[in-house]
Amino acid sequence: MRPNKRWFVVLSFVAILLVLTTLWLIPIYLMVKISVSDPQDILVQNPDFFSTHFTSRHWVGVLAAGNIWPPLRKSLTVAVVTALFSLFLSVPGAYGLSRIPGSVAHVFLIGIFLTRMFPEVGVALPISVTFIRGGLFDTDMGLILAHMVRVLPISAWVLVATFKAIPQDLEEAAFVDGATKVRSLIHIVLPLAKPGIGVALIFSFLGSWDEFIYATYLCLANKTLPLMVYYYVSRGGWFLSSTYATVVTIPVVIVTYSLQRYIRSGYLRGAIKG
């Protein structure tokens, strides 16, 4: 390819990508914009794309009124505990799956995959009924267990691919040295599996943080943040709902950013083949 033609191609790729990514970013720009804009810039016919009058009073109002802290606490607790608990089950499970004969593991994996076909709304009904009877209604624990139902298959799926990528020779060397299976898992496999565990942790946290259906059934007085956003959206208050929506988005940005070195597309690669 002649050099000038190549430049033209590269430039057009960059142009296409820039246009699309800019379009994709508009919604989140609007969300943050509304939360810091004066009503005179928003609540008018045909508001401008860029605000000129800014205010912190929606934020001050939301943070000072104090309604936001209990849901924030609840959502954070539930998401963190869900992510940790599900690792507790999915790490040994996925490790086991990666160390049994491939054809048997395949059956288990398909069994896990099949559960993804069931709509959560359908499964949520029996689970919620059982939890309500079991006294788990409106408790953190009830929601954590329900969220694990949602998160566990995804976490297991990511981890099986991770463990499969770790050569078994390393472990066999440890067995020769007299290590048990549990010891080799903790001292040899887990350190190597850190990136995959990081991805599983992110997915589990986000899966719980974002969750809506179980929260609707299992929460009454102690609502989660997504339920609060919904509450304000359904009441039609743009400033409150955009502020809440921004709050609910911030931890996602922090978690993703702090663990981003783990989300290289390479880690999804195994998941596709697996």
Added chain:
Amino acid sequence: MREKLESYRAYLFLIPGLFFLFLFTYLPIIWSTWLSFNEWNLLSPKPVFSGLENFVKLWQHDVFWLVMKNSFFFVTVSIFPTMFLALVFAILIDERMKGRVYYIYSLFYPTLIPMAAAAMLWVYIYSPNLGILNIFLAKLGLPKLGWLGSSQTSLWALIIMTFWKNLGFFTLIYLAGLQNVNRELYEAAYIDGAGWWRRHFSITFPLVGPTSLFVLVVAIILTFRVFDQIHLMTEGGPGNSSNVIVYYIFENGFKFFDWGRASTLTTILVLILLSLTLIIFGIFGKRITYTAD
């Protein structure tokens, strides 16, 4: 002997996870499937076996057919553009230009942000007087649309929003799939004088076949299961115009308290997804056996 013992120990690791899955996933699934053959609603507060009655009643119900039509429409209209664009953008991003991370994140962030926040954003974007879409249409001199509030556009509005939310996810999967394509093939083709289009048409498209199959199945399952945005943005309305199967399950179970019918709908959806998956793998699975490892 020793090997057998080792693999038997490996099974022990599975027990806690499987126990949890059985208790909280498989058991509810079995129960829900059993319930789909029972009458269980406000008039009959205990489940009573009724055979196929729920299925027959749904068959005769107009709303059921509208909901099925909406669901299939939603899936067919949204997955093919999503898959195609996701592949195109994955190829563009894979060219390793400057700003790669920026492109990935701008496309992928909608997948990460909570649906409640995303729904709030789009309710604003679609709002008839304040929303930028109608302002944009007005600037072009076109008539304003009702978007979420009109039965003509509500389903489209949800499809567009879902497209925005899912594109990055599938782009990332394709990007991962592209890493499996042997780079040497491109170099060989380049040396043989193949241009950019030619290289991707003859190498990339065939070799991302397995990834596409995976994406197609995941996209079908994901799109048939859309619920959150519908619950948050339109509640299936106006007049059931944006009601899809999972929202209809929710409506029956938690608004009309007809748990038998909700379970029947769940079973129907699972049967649809199972048969589509089997058909897809049956048709394409055997043909796409080569990977570029």
